Amino acid sequence: MKKVITAIVALVILALMAWGYAESAAHHGHGDAKVNPKETIFEHLGDTYGWEVPFSHTKKISLPIIAFAKGGGLHCFMSSRVTGGDTWQDGDASFKIPHEGDYKGKLVQVLDDGTEYRPWDFSITKNVLGILIAAALVILMAMSLRKWYKREGMKGPKGFKGMLELVIDFVYTDTIKPIMGKDAPKYGPYLLTAFFFILTMNLLGLIVIFPGGANLTGNLAVTMVLALITFAVTNLTGTKHYWKDIFWPDVPIALKCPVPMMPLIEFLGILTKPLALMVRLFANMLGGHMVVIVLILLIMVFAQMFGTAVGAGTAIISVLLSLFMLVLDTLISFIQAFVFTLLSTIFISMAHIHEEHKALTE
Amino acid sequence: MELFKPEFGLVFWMFLAFACLYFILAKWAWPFIIKSMDERAALIDKGVAYAQEAKSKLDNAKRDADALVADARKQQADILRDAAKMKTEIIEQAKAEAAVEAKKVTDAAQVSIEQSRKESEHQLRQDVGAYALQIAEQVIRRNMSDDKAQRDLVKKLLTEVESSN
Numbered sequence: 001m002k003k004v005i006t007a008i009v010a011l012v013i014l015a016l017m018a019w020g021y022a023e024s025a026a027h028h029g030h031g032d033a034k035v036n037p038k039e040t041i042f043e044h045l046g047d048t049y050g051w052e053v054p055f056s057h058t059k060k061i062s063l064p065i066i067a068f069a070k071g072g073g074l075h076c077f078m079s080s081r082v083t084g085g086d087t088w089q090d091g092d093a094s095f096k097i098p099h100e101g102d103y104k105g106k107l108v109q110v111l112d113d114g115t116e117y118r119p120w121d122f123s124i125t126k127n128v129l130g131i132l133i134a135a136a137l138v139i140l141m142a143m144s145l146r147k148w149y150k151r152e153g154m155k156g157p158k159g160f161k162g163m164l165e166l167v168i169d170f171v172y173t174d175t176i177k178p179i180m181g182k183d184a185p186k187y188g189p190y191l192l193t194a195f196f197f198i199l200t201m202n203l204l205g206l207i208v209i210f211p212g213g214a215n216l217t218g219n220l221a222v223t224m225v226l227a228l229i230t231f232a233v234t235n236l237t238g239t240k241h242y243w244k245d246i247f248w249p250d251v252p253i254a255l256k257c258p259v260p261m262m263p264l265i266e267f268l269g270i271l272t273k274p275l276a277l278m279v280r281l282f283a284n285m286l287g288g289h290m291v292v293i294v295l296i297l298l299i300m301v302f303a304q305m306f307g308t309a310v311g312a313g314t315a316i317i318s319v320l321l322s323l324f325m326l327v328l329d330t331l332i333s334f335i336q337a338f339v340f341t342l343l344s345t346i347f348i349s350m351a352h353i354h355e356e357h358k359a360l361t362e
Numbered sequence: 363m364e365l366f367k368p369e370f371g372l373v374f375w376m377f378l379a380f381a382c383l384y385f386i387l388a389k390w391a392w393p394f395i396i397k398s399m400d401e402r403a404a405l406i407d408k409g410v411a412y413a414q415e416a417k418s419k420l421d422n423a424k425r426d427a428d429a430l431v432a433d434a435r436k437q438q439a440d441i442l443r444d445a446a447k448m449k450t451e452i453i454e455q456a457k458a459e460a461a462v463e464a465k466k467v468t469d470a471a472q473v474s475i476e477q478s479r480k481e482s483e484h485q486l487r488q489d490v491g492a493y494a495l496q497i498a499e500q501v502i503r504r505n506m507s508d509d510k511a512q513r514d515l516v517k518k519l520l521t522e523v524e525s526s527n
Contacts, residue, residue, distance in 0.1 A: 045365060047372065121371045128375040135379045142391035149398035154405055165399065172396060188396065189388035197383060221368035225376040286365070 014319060019312040035300045041293050045215045045286065047127045049079035049097065049107065054209035061210065063129060068120035069093040069109050079123070082107065095119075130214030131222070134200040141196070171195050171341060179345045180352075187348055190233060194226060195341040202285060202333030206326060217336070218286035220278070227278035230344040235270065238351035245353065246270065273347050277340060284336045288329040295322040493523050 050060030062080035069075055073093065081088035087096040087110060094110045101116065107123065108116040124132075145164050148157045157165050176191050177184045201216040216222050246266040248256065255262045295318045303311025497519045501512060 042365065047369065121369070122374060123371060124375075125372070127372055131376055131379045135383045138383060139386055139391075142387050142395065146391050146394050149395065154402050156402065165395075168395060169399060173399070185393070185396070189392040190384060192392050193380075193384045193387050197380065218365075219368075219372065220366055221372040222376050224368050225373055225380060229377075229380065 011316075014316055015312065017315070017319075019308065019315075035297070035304055037294070037297050037301060040297060041290060044293055045218060045289055046105065047125045047214075047219065048083075048105070049123060049125055050083045051126045051129065051210055052213075063124050063126070065095070065107060065123040066121075067095065067107060067109070067123065070111065070117050070119060075119075126214050127216060127219060127222070130204060130211070130216050131201070133211050134197060134204055134216065137200050137204075138193075138196045141200075168192065171338070175338075175342060176345050180349050183349065183352055187233070187345075190229075191341050191345055191348075194230070194344060195337050198226065198281065198340055199333060199337035202337055203330070205285065205289065206329055206333065215286070215289055217281055218289050220282050223278045223282040226281070226340065227274040230277060230347060231270075231274035233344075234273070234347045234351045237348070239353060241353045242351045273343075277343055281336050281340055284332055288325065288332055292322045292325050292329070295325065490523075493519075497523075 048060075049065060050063055053059040053061060060080065060083055062078040062083075065075075065077055065079050065082070067075050070093075073091065075090045075093060075095070077088060077090050077095075081090075082095055082097050085097070085099065087094050095107055096110055097107055098104060098116060103116055103118050106118060107121055109119045111117050141164055145157065145161050145168075148161050156162065172184070172188055172192060176188050180187060198217060201222070204212040205214060205216055205218065207213060246269075247263045249262050249266060251262050298318050299311055299315045302314040497516065500519065501516055
């Protein structure tokens with residue numbers, strides 16, 4: 001009975017909220033500012049120079065901009081100088097963020113002749129700050145567990161630390177150790193770091209307001225760095241047999257002698273592995289975020305097209321569906337972090353084939 | 363499509379953040395955490411083995427104790443039985459010894475009685491002899507004077523002897 005009442009109350013609140021949303025969207029739509037789904041989606045998924053204050057679309061937390069201007073010179077100033085669309089004169093260089101053109105939404109230097117030049121941009125953008133927050137959280141988590149062991153010794157950690165230990169045990173003892181064998185202590189720290197960093201970034205991305213909300217792992221730059229590190233570790237630590245298997249695999253001579261077909265395929269394999277890592281994480285996280293945003297945008301679009309009532313109806317369905325999507329994304333966050341770690345583990349261990357291992361597998 | 367063009371700044375910061383994170387965690391966190399976890403797992407395994415061993419030991423001890431108790435009971439019964447037997451034996455022996463001793467005492471008494479009888483006999487004989495000699499002496503002295511008187515005298519003396527005895 002209690003559950004039924006709770007459900008009814010929740011539905012009424014949801015409907016009222018939906019009505020409000022839809023009405024404001026419909027009124028909004030009557031003005032000049034039409035809802036532009038594509039722009040909204042990419043604005044939310046992309047990187048910006050400030051961080052939106054919770055529940056406000058216009059106010060932004062100002063973040064530092066660091067840029068090397070043309071002709072030398074390091075320029076540092078707060079992003080609030082330029083996010084409004086103004087041009088900011090910093091020393092002998094002037095900067096602005098154009099709303100259109102090749103460098104739309106990016107910081108550019110306005111040269112004396114009026115042309116736009118993209119400087120070396122090391123700004124602490126929303127995504128950079130998000131990355132730093134995620135890294136700080138991971139350090140905090142790991143260090144809290146370390147402190148527990150230092151202080152409590154052999155006692156089992158409870159609560160959040162207990163869960164953390166469970167996850168570490170799952171990733172390290174049950175996944176990395178069986179695959180890597182005696183190499184596990186050497187590469188375990190990298191893989192665990194990657195796992196927890198990705199997991200934290202994924203989960204932070206699901207939190208709508210500051211300090212979450214930055215689409216970190218749904219950004220190709222972030223996943224590219226992660227994949228490149230795995231690529232580097234794999235190929236820089238590869239054994240002789242690993243390289244022999246690539247350039248002179250155990251296949252009939254015809255397949256590798258005049259035309260090096262197999263070596264070519266194997267070599268392409270080296271490149272596709274990190275590419276797959278990069279794109280898999282990127283696409284999964286981006287997809288999840290995009291679906292949620294699209295579902296919410298449907299409310300505005302329908303309200304604009306068919307009026308408040310339809311928008312309100314859509315809102316209930318949209319909110320429920322996006323709630324479901326967010327729960328699913330939480331699961332995906334974990335799965336994708338784990339898959340990245342698992343595949344990295346397999347790639348690295350495959351680069352450490354020794355003669356005795358080969359003899360066993362053949 | 364900004365999303366598909368990796369920004370150099372973001373790549374730089376991401377790499378820097380990851381490198382710092384890796385060096386901090388690989389130096390201070392992961393090896394220590396993994397070591398602690400392994401140690402605890404080993405400790406728990408050891409504890410379980412120890413507990414199992416202790417339990418089996420305890421079971422064995424119980425069995426041993428039961429056996430000991432049963433053994434002790436048996437011994438106690440044996441001892442009690444032996445004691446009872448010994449008691450009767452001692453009593454019997456004491457009885458026999460007492461009988462022997464009593465016999466010895468009676469024998470000694472008999473011997474002393476016999477001896478005193480013999481002594482008194484001997485005394486009697488001496489006394490009788492002495493009297494006889496006295497009488498004979500008196501008789502011999504009177505003999506010379508009168509036969510009748512002599513006979514009377516003997517008669518009188520004998521009466522004397524008889525009465526004195």
